[in-house]
Every structure is written in C-alpha cells, then in structure tokens.
C-alpha cells in the first residue's frame with residue numbers, strides 16, 4: 001500500500017513542478033502588467049499585484065503613446081491578428097476539405113499527380129519559399145492588406161492530408177446509399193461529409209487559429225504601416241533594441257491581452273471536440 | 283412495382299470477366315434470390331442493377347425501361363446494404379426521410395410515410411435516436427425502412443442479414459418474407475446462405491464464376507439440380523457424388539464398389555456412358571446387410587443434431603458417403619452399416635461437363 005502511494009506521488013510531484021516552471025513566467029507577466037513602469041524598471045518586480053492594472057490595460061488597449069515611444073494601440077493589433085488568424089483557419093479548412101473531397105471521392109485524370117502536388121507543399125515551410133512568395137504578393141499589390149497577410153499562409157497541405165485520411169475511412173456504401181437516395185456530389189458533401197467532419201474541423205480550427213495568431217516572420221515582412229501591425233510583431237517591436245528603456249508595464253499588459261484569444265478559442269472549441277469524441281458516431 | 287429484365291449482361295474488370303452473360307426476366311412482385319459462393323459475382327450483378335457499377339455488355343430494364351445509362355437515383359430502386367450504410371449523424375427519422383426530402387416530397391407526406399414504415403417495422407420508439415444508439419437488428423430494420431418509404435419499383439438487398447446473429451437472422455428473415463408478401467415489391471436478394479434462399483425465394487438464380495448455373499424455384503433447384511455445382515451447393519450436408527457408369531443395357535448405374543443401382547427408366551442410348559451419380563444424404567436409409575444395391579459403410583463420425591443425425595461413412599474403396607437420418611443416433615462410430623437410396627433419389631450428371639443428365 002505504502003509503496004503504491006509513493007509511486008502515485010512521484011508523477012504528481014513531477015507534474016506540479018512542471019506546471020510551476022511553465023506557469024511562473026506567465027504569472028510574472030500577469031503581475032508585471034499591474035505595476036508602473038518605474039517599479040519594473042528598477043528591476044525589483046514584486047511577486048504580488050500592484051495597483052496600476054486598470055490604467056496599464058486601458059493605456060495599452062487604446063493608447064497611441066507610451067511613456068517612451070509611440071505604439072499601435074492593442075485594439076488595432078488585436079483586430080488585425082484576429083482577421084489574419086480567422087482567415088487562415090477558415091480559409092485553410094475550406095480549401096483543404098474541398099480538395100480532400102476531390103482527391104478522396106472522385107476519379108479524374110492526373111488525380112494522383114494533384115495529390116502529390118498538394119503533398120509537396122508540406123515539405124516547403126513558409127520560411128523556405130518566403131522570398132518568391134513575397135515577390136508574388138508585392139507584385140499583386142497585396143502588401144499591407146489582410147489578403148497579403150493571410151492568403152500565402154492558407155496554401156498548405158497539412159489539413160488536406162488529414163481530411164483525406166478521414167474521408168478514406170468513410171465506407172463506400174455510405175456514398176452509394178446517398179447516390180441511391182438521390183444526393184448529388186454537393187448534397188453529399190453538405191449533408192453527410194461536413195457533419196461527419198465536425199470533430200475534425202473543430203480540432204483543426206483550434207490548431208490553425210493558434211498557428212495563424214502566432215505568425216511572426218510573414219507579418220513582419222508584408223506589413224509596414226502601423227495600422228496593419230499584428231499583435232505578435234507589435235510586441236517584439238515594443239521591446240526596444242536596448243538603446244532606450246522599455247515600457248515594460250505596457251508590454252506585459254499587451255502580452256496578457258495577446259494570450260486571451262487563443263485561450264478563448266481552446267476553451268470554447270474544446271467543449272466541441274471533446275463532445276464530438278465522446279458521442280462519436282463512427 | 284415493376285419487372286426487372288436482365289439481358290445477356292456482362293461485366294469485365296479489365297481482363298477479368300466477373301459476369302459472363304446472365305439472362306433473366308424477373309416478374310412484377312417476384313422475389314428473386316441470387317445465390318452462390320463468395321466471389322461468384324452476385325454483388326456485382328446486383329450493383330449493376332442498382333447503377334453503382336457500369337454495365338460492360340447487355341441490357342438491364344426496370345419496368346420496361348432500359349436503365350443502362352441512368353443514374354442510380356433515376357432507376358427508382360432502393361437498396362439495403364450488408365453494413366446498412368445508415369447516415370451516422372442523422373436520427374432514424376432523418377435516415378428514412380432523407381431520400382424523400384431530396385426528391386422534394388412534401389413534409390406532411392414524408393412524415394406519414396416514415397410513420398407508416400416505422401409502424402410496420404416496429405421502430406416507432408426509436409425515431410429520434412441515432413444509428414449508434416441502436417442494436418444491430420434495429421439498424422437493419424432502419425435500413426429496410428429507408429428502402430420501404432421510397433416505395434420503389436424494386437428492392438435490392440445485398441446480404442442484409444449476414445451481420446446478425448443466428449437467432450436474429452431467422453427472425454428478420456421471416457419479417458422480410460412477410461414484408462415482401464405485404465408490399466409485393468419486386469425484390470433481388472443476394473445471399474450465400476441457402477436457407478435464406480430456400481425460404482425467401484420465389485425463384486433462385488444459382489451463380490458460379492459469373493454464370494447462371496440454374497434458375498428455378500427453390501424446390502426445382504433442390505429436386506432437379508441442373509449441374510453438379512448446384513447439387514453440391516444446395517442441400518446440407520451436400521449431395522454425395524460417386525463416379526459411375528451406365529450399364530450395357532442402359533438399365534442401371536454401376537459404381538466402383540460393385541453396386542448396381544436401377545434407373546427409374548431405362549435409357550438404352552446412354553448405355554456404357556460414364557456419369558457422376560448424386561445421392562442426397564437424406565435420401566439414403568439404413569437397409570438390410572444383403573440389400574441389393576445397398577452401400578456398406580464404416581462409420582467414422584456421428585453428428586447428433588437433435589432432430590436428425592448426420593453419419594460420416596466410408597465406402598470400402600475409400601470414398602466418403604454422408605447419410606442423414608431422422609431422429610437421434612441409432613448407430614455408433616466404427617459400426618458397419620448398410621444404406622440404400624430411396625426410390626427416385628438418383629441424380630445423374632455428365633462426367634465431363636457436370637450438367638444434369640435427364
């Protein structure tokens with residue numbers, strides 16, 4: 001009995017230590033966002049909340065100017081990031097579910113060639129094709145637009161592959177039953193395939209939203225005006241090069257705000273796909 | 283309600299010929315069972331009627347209209363699949379209603395038809411459930427319901443009962459029979475279970491390697507099998523087949539064990555012809571040891587099935603001989619036993635082609 005207790009305890013301790021290590025920086029950020037810049041600037045950040053929280057957040061949210069530099073207000077950056085992340089998530093899911101449908105259910109000439117073409121994009125991460133992509137986007141006049149931010153990131157195959165694998169598990173008879181019931185390809189897609197893909201769509205949405213939200217390199221390249229700034233690039237720009245002191249209180253408040261949408265998406269969608277997994281109809 | 287005509291229908295997959303020319307006209311309201319071993323092409327033929335598989339050669343007509351080029355939805359048929367193929371995310375009601383909805387049938391009528399089908403199939407309580415919340419038998423019924431509500435010209439069944447346990451299968455078999463009698467809809471039913479075939483069919487089409495070995499009523503197929511293949515496939519345990527030769531006067535069959543079995547009528551033209559002699563195990567009966575034309579066997583195994591007993595015997599020349607007797611066993615293993623065929627129990631087949639010799 002004693003022994004098993006001990007064995008039970010070890011993983012718990014490891015987990016608790018792990019959580020503390022991971023959570024500590026977030027805690028510091030949270031605390032930091034409630035003190036004034038002078039306190040943080042002195043280097044001795046207390047580990048309890050200060051009284052400046054409301055003011056800091058208000059300033060970060062709407063303010064144009066910090067104490068030492070001029071920033072894009074967080075609400076603008078959040079909106080930009082939100083548009084980008086949503087476009088990427090929705091766009092990628094829409095495109096990949098359709099192309100997976102084509103590849104998995106239809107016979108057409110060069111079908112496998114198309115499949116491999118899609119597949120190859122997997123092997124080329126954004127960073128590798130960034131210069132040609134930049135050129136294309138610039139020539140199309142999409143610099144400093146939402147389209148320029150999102151479209152190049154939408155084109156990639158991960159989700160296509162996942163949907164294709166899922167579609168291959170759907171028995172042929174289901175498609176045949178639908179054919180006999182009189183459903184054409186579009187109806188079958190909307191009435192049968194989409195509802196069956198719910199769980200996959202929810203899971204992919206979470207992953208792709210966070211992927212889009214956290215984009216750094218690409219937004220840095222294709223946005224130059226302050227009103228197209230996304231929040232991730234914005235935060236790094238707020239941190240100076242070391243020549244001047246930073247508005248740490250605002251940076252921390254901005255960081256906390258930047259975390260909220262991904263957390264919200266995970267929390268909201270988690271309900272969805274856990275539910276999907278529990279009453280799985282497969 | 284309609285006739286289904288299959289005229290010299292062929293199907294090739296590349297160089298492989300799966301269906302090698304099948305002809306049959308199915309009457310309005312008839313229940314036709316396609317029976318045959320695995321891989322003989324039953325499903326392929328059914329799926330060609332459904333429009334799920336292209337037709338390489340020949341013609342299929344439903345209700346007098348050639349449907350070769352029609353989509354499944356335009357053929358006015360309904361199909362029940364082996365794995366039911368219910369829409370997992372829809373309720374039982376929606377599963378049955380889906381085809382009607384697509385055809386733009388008014389809501390009130392959909393409701394009425396589904397309710398009626400649910401009543402016939404005793405599914406009323408389950409209309410709001412998903413397929414995953416049903417038992418195998420109930421799912422099977424939903425699949426039937428989906429076919430019924432469509433009120434099609436023909437029902438197509440592809441081994442609809444093979445995923446059920448034995449007891450449920452018997453029960454559903456009876457239900458399908460009752461349903462077919464009540465609705466009178468032309469049905470094509472694929473199975474490799476001969477009991478299903480015998481009990482359900484108006485006519486059976488026995489298939490082997492893509493050809494129709496025999497088309498006939500269940501009793502015709504049992505009493506007058508058209509070939510050795512049919513003889514071996516229908517009946518359980520299968521028919522005994524012995525090598526034989528018609529004697530010089532054309533009056534009897536001689537078998538290697540020395541027995542001389544009198545033919546019901548003499549056939550002088552066949553004198554000396556080598557044949558295969560078929561005798562069903564249930565048509566052999568115990569006889570006195572010196573009975574003329576009796577087979578003396580050594581008993582190797584006795585299977586008591588309760589209502590009857592199957593005896594696995596061996597003839598002196600080493601051939602196996604099965605005997606099925608009514609009731610509980612009266613013999614034991616390693617006993618010797620003499621059995622003799624009952625009158626009219628002999629089936630003759632051509633030694634080379636395996637076709638029935640009349």
Ligand SMILES: Nc1ncnc2c1ncn2[C@@H]1O[C@H](COP(=O)(O)OP(=O)(O)OP(=O)(O)O)[C@@H](O)[C@H]1O
Pocket residue numbers: 295298300318319320321322323324325326327474
């Ligand atoms: N898509 C295909 N390509 C090539 N050959 C095929 C194809 N589909 C079926 N066949 C062949 O056609 C033959 C008939 O197949 P079918 O499915 O009709 O058999 P079946 O009688 O329904 O058997 P079972 O009782 O096992 O379902 C088989 O020999 C099979 O290998």
Ligand SMILES: [Mg+2]
Pocket residue numbers: 324325326
């Ligand atoms: Mg089959």
